[in-house]
Amino acid sequence: MIKSMTGYGRGQAQRDNLSFTVEIKAVNHRYADMNIKAPRLVTPFETHIKKQVGAVLKRGKIDIYVTQNNNAQATVKPVVNQSLAAAYLEALQALGDLEGVAGAVPLEYLASLPDVIKLEDVSVVEAEILSCLEAALADALAAIVSMRSAEGAATAVDMVERLGLLREILGNIEAQAATVPLEWQRKLNERLTRLQNGTEMDPQRVAQEIAVFADRCDISEELVRFRSHLDQFSELMDTPEPVGRQLDFLVQELNREANTMGSKSNDATLTRYVVGLKSELEKIREQVQNIE
Template sequence: MLYSMTGFGSARLDADQYSISVEIRSLNSKSMDLSVRIPKVISDHEYDIRNMVQKALVRGKVGVNIELSKNKAQKAKNTINKELLQAYYKELNEAADAVGASKTDLFRLALHMPEVLQQEQEDEETSEADWGKVQPLLEEALQNINSFRSDEGKALTAEIMSYIDRIRILLAEIDKHDPVRMENIRNRIRGHMTELAVSEHFDQNRFEQEMVYYIEKLDIAEEKVRLVNHLHYFTETVYLPEPTGKKLNFIAQEIGREINTIGSKANDSVIQHHVVEMKEELEKIKEQINNIL
């Protein structure tokens, strides 16, 4: 079945100590074009995140945004370097005595001197614990975006198959009209043959050879058979379980070649009209294939 490359999936967890949100968006692209925005605390797992996304989504312009916020009790705490604070305070106090300045803000000044306030760093165990909370949410978001892609793919399948069915109907009309076309061609040739027969330079054998060659050049039987086969192959490919967007694009190109050849060889206004309609349906198919995984 077909999957759209356009999709959205999210997952969220709100707990007493933290909140985590994961959002994934995707658009059509010829390859995997992945951008990832994650908190610093799980930056060591960016490679894991990219692998999970690439494996699940295969192709598309994909954006992943993960946010993790902790409540005040869980945030990194500031510690005070008391020895350094005392040293700064003593120096500031002595400096104030030396110049006769006010000592009102000495403690605040000392507290904000370099390296007095030190932020505790997240340890490795804390980082792994955070990743342990994020990973299942990422998996859930990937499942959700693939469900979205699947639903979009079902709609695309119905639309594309309606275009394929229309091409089949037009091909049947061409097949129905083809004997009339060939008879008209034969009648025109016979008329020219009658005119040439009275010429003293008329070569009967050569004329018959050229007539056979001319009729073969206008024969579209092989093109019709190949087009039927391509349409059948296209339909089979649509319902394969694996991603088929690129393969369908190649088959659509082959369908286009046969339609163009029929149009160039037909030499008939009725068939040309049907060929133009077939080309219109094929363009609709190609437009939709651009969004298929």
Template sequence: MRASVLDHRAACEEAKATRSMTGFGRGLVTGEACTASVEIRSYNHRFLDLSIRIPGELSGIEDRVRKELQSAFSRGRLDVFISLEESAGRDRTVELDGTLASSYHRALLELARDTGATGEPSLELLAALPGVIKIKERPLDLERVWACLGPAVRQAAAEVAEMRQTEGKALERDIIHRLARVAYLTGEIGARAPLLTEEYRQRLTHRVSELLRDQVIGEDRLTTEIVLYAERSSINEELVRLESHIEQFRELTRESGPVGRKAEFILQEMVREVNTAGSKTQDPDIGRWVVEIKGELESLREQVQNVE
């Protein structure tokens, strides 16, 4: 049996790579008491949602299955299918309910008298009536069953974790690429933003000069107007926070363990800062970069929804 089957927790924690929430795994283990088969299908979900289909006789160990999966995964919907084949038939005993049989017999005799029928109820008829004869099987030994079901659950979980990790690496490459693009565009905006005030001053001076022609322009009035414009259109704070969020997102890709929900929160904050920056300036270049950043953030949001 593979090492990852024996200790799926170690396999899950082995790498620090991003893990997706999509995966499939199957475990098949034969023990002294039975052969256990476990299939797990994993899908996107905001939280950990377990749907376990298990034979009714095994309901007593369903909590153990749930705990195994909770120790291996923290996010995603898991559909779990469990089947069991016993190695040997269980001992059976036959129980007779004589009191019930006597009641049936008396009722049949009374029915015969009421209807005028003749003859005695046969033994075969009485034995076939519900509840007279019961066949009971010895209950399953759940501890012996768990000896093969437990490893099957861990084997299936390890395969799911491996598939999620493989897909997570592809997600991580795409996320890093898009994040780099967002950082580059943010830098372009940061380089362009300081030039806007000077360009506004030049446009304002030129426009006032055209309107007033030979009249003297009051420098104080122009300066006041330019300062007000600079205050209204400044996006320095938004850019600082956006750069901070980008660095936080980068750190998440280097963390071990689940990061999906943190990433979703950071993305929301990034979208907020970009929208604010875009609303403060009417510069066409910055407007174009803002639109491109928002497109990248939307793609990141779709990818992060599949990150554990």
């Protein structure tokens, strides 16, 4: 089953006082382009995050946002720099003596001075961080895969309908192509009859011209290859693995065969069918651009 490259998933997990929220957003991209925005606590685990996400999402521009939820006490704590505070206090008291000002230094003022109180990391067991992070990631991945699958299923329905239209148009092209040499022969005979003015036509020469024309406008090989590519396309759509790049290649090949048929066309009706063929192929190509 094909999947879209576009999707969004969100997951959250908690272990004791540690809690993470993970959001994953993905859009179209030719390859797998993964970016992570996470707090410092998670930085050592970015490689693990990419590995876990990459095992599920094979293609797309993937943005991963990790948020540490409002429980900062679990990983940081305020610490008093006692030596610095004492130095500030001594300096303030000396300043008071110098100016002849007496009085105690307010605690709030002392605490507000630079670097007197700072936040320090609290030691957290790596296994707990990883466990919490993996659980949040798993939920986010499940959500985005569900969205991608739903959109992929809708895309598949549309493409199956268009593949049916391509086969129908191809049948019309095949039927019309068989009549082109005969129609050209009829028109050639009519022109020769008007122009011969009593001269005798050479049947062998006429037959040779018709054979050359028939060979020049023969599209039987293109028709066979086009049908083969359509069959491969349908088979790939039922493959569980990501097939976006393969489908994109097949669309290019189908367009190449359609262009060749168009260049060999010497018939207005046949040309109109080929234009319809290319129009449906373009719509399929646009859909394929969003397939993983």
